[in-house]
Amino acid sequence: xxxxxxxxxxxxxxxxxxxxxxxxxxxxxxxxxxxxxxxxxxxxxxxxxxxxxxxxxxxxxxxxxxxxxxxxxxxxxxxxxxxxxxxxxxxxxxxxxxxxxxxxxxxxxxxxxxxxxxxxxxxxxxxxxxxxxxxxxxxxxxxxxxxxxxxxxxxxxxxxxxxxxxxxxxxxxxxxxxxxxxxxxxxxxxxxxxxxxxxxxxxxxxxxxxxxxxxxxxxxxxxxxxxxxxxx
Amino acid sequence: xxxxxxxxxxxxxxxxxxxxxxxxxxxxxxxxxxxxxxxxxxxxxxxxxxxxxxxxxxxxxxxxxxxxxxxxxxxxxxxxxxxxxxxxxxxxxxxxxxxxxxxxxxxxxxxxxxxxxxxxxxxxxxxxxxxxxxxxxxxxxxxxxxxxxxxxxxxxxxxxxxxxxxxxxxxxxxxxxxxxxxxxxxxxxxxxxxxxxxxxxxxxxxxxxxxxxxxxxx
Numbered sequence: 001x002x003x004x005x006x007x008x009x010x011x012x013x014x015x016x017x018x019x020x021x022x023x024x025x026x027x028x029x030x031x032x033x034x035x036x037x038x039x040x041x042x043x044x045x046x047x048x049x050x051x052x053x054x055x056x057x058x059x060x061x062x063x064x065x066x067x068x069x070x071x072x073x074x075x076x077x078x079x080x081x082x083x084x085x086x087x088x089x090x091x092x093x094x095x096x097x098x099x100x101x102x103x104x105x106x107x108x109x110x111x112x113x114x115x116x117x118x119x120x121x122x123x124x125x126x127x128x129x130x131x132x133x134x135x136x137x138x139x140x141x142x143x144x145x146x147x148x149x150x151x152x153x154x155x156x157x158x159x160x161x162x163x164x165x166x167x168x169x170x171x172x173x174x175x176x177x178x179x180x181x182x183x184x185x186x187x188x189x190x191x192x193x194x195x196x197x198x199x200x201x202x203x204x205x206x207x208x209x210x211x212x213x214x215x216x217x218x219x220x221x222x223x224x225x226x227x228x229x230x231x232x
Numbered sequence: 233x234x235x236x237x238x239x240x241x242x243x244x245x246x247x248x249x250x251x252x253x254x255x256x257x258x259x260x261x262x263x264x265x266x267x268x269x270x271x272x273x274x275x276x277x278x279x280x281x282x283x284x285x286x287x288x289x290x291x292x293x294x295x296x297x298x299x300x301x302x303x304x305x306x307x308x309x310x311x312x313x314x315x316x317x318x319x320x321x322x323x324x325x326x327x328x329x330x331x332x333x334x335x336x337x338x339x340x341x342x343x344x345x346x347x348x349x350x351x352x353x354x355x356x357x358x359x360x361x362x363x364x365x366x367x368x369x370x371x372x373x374x375x376x377x378x379x380x381x382x383x384x385x386x387x388x389x390x391x392x393x394x395x396x397x398x399x400x401x402x403x404x405x406x407x408x409x410x411x412x413x414x415x416x417x418x419x420x421x422x423x424x425x426x427x428x429x430x431x432x433x434x435x436x437x438x439x440x441x442x443x444x445x446x447x448x449x450x
Contacts, residue, residue: 091243153245154245165265165267165270166264185263185272198261204268218312223438
């Protein structure tokens with residue numbers, strides 16, 4: 001399998017080259033082109049041996065994660081085949097190695113992963129889920145392989161030695177082992193709200209974080225008043 | 233203070249390295265990440281009435297986020313809209329910025345809203361603009377890329393595309409050619425600049441994208 005970032009920058013996309021016997025999974029709807037020998041199968045996000053109710057619970061969790069309940073799975077019938085993947089919104093697409101590190105993606109930033117990666121949903125907890133803009137449930141990618149994530153704007157990788165503070169709305173993914181708490185930006189509550197940052201995510205521990213340059217809800221705040229009112 | 237602007241023209245953001253006790257003032261909400269030791273507070277820019285005036289007419293906030301630490305630290309900020317971020321160094325001179333384009337500054341910079349005169353009503357930028365003065369670093373942003381242009385003489389810009397200009401430049405509002413070409417060229421009114429100085433233009437406008445998007449929304 002060869003996963004390459006096909007277009008970089010503001011309109012990122014990826015190409016996955018599959019050999020017979022290999023499998024790639026993506027968020028449903030992310031494929032924009034495929035070779036004729038590629039078989040696409042829709043799989044629901046459930047773990048093996050989970051049974052019917054386990055599947056439903058997994059689906060609910062996936063929906064809360066801002067991800068689609070269904071994933072698309074790609075395999076080639078014979079010979080080599082290609083699948084092109086692009087996120088819905090503009091922004092960078094980044095390839096991440098999963099193996100020695102397990103990555104946890106915030107809701108909406110998972111794009112796809114190779115077959116050797118196990119996907120699981122991770123409930124953030126009610127308080128964190130309610131107050132962070134990153135979705136109630138995160139997607140955990142473990143196992144061995146490559147993961148594709150997408151962000152709104154530029155993606156930067158930050159290696160954390162002694163903590164970092166990230167504004168709510170900028171998180172893409174982080175390595176397992178990092179701990180975070182939802183907190184005020186600094187100083188008192190009034191100061192935190194007045195400085196406009198409101199809530200931030202304070203990370204502790206050692207690991208890596210992927211962050212996006214722009215917060216989609218701030219763009220919404222600028223564009224919203226210029227658009228016609230929505231019918232109830 | 234060291235800074236590095238990255239991601240222009242699509243997704244400009246600014247990495248800042250603050251030395252001990254150095255301060256940066258940022259538009260509320262624009263801080264995207266920072267070292268965990270940084271402390272944030274808020275500061276009113278200028279006097280009460282000046283801040284109120286800027287909020288009411290300058291499309292800006294009453295308070296600015298103030299970031300600092302006794303040992304220094306790093307911080308990254310980005311505007312709310314995709315586009316370029318530009319830096320301007322002020323040393324006892326002025327720069328006029330269009331309302332809403334201010335992003336950040338160092339404490340020696342003053343920002344105040346000022347009435348642009350009746351002609352500003354037709355500039356497509358609002359009747360008020362921001363005047364930056366003092367000493368220090370100023371950051372402003374655009375929707376789309378920023379084109380920096382040194383003008384000597386006359387220069388024509390479509391209304392809505394000016395981000396900032398030096399006050400050594402004057403402008404007047406006029407149509408392109410006769411009334412017919414003004415109406416039919418799709419350009420409507422234009423700003424004709426005159427003088428010697430720098431102008432910063434944006435390649436897209438937020439109003440433009442909003443009106444393009446509106447009929448396509450379901």
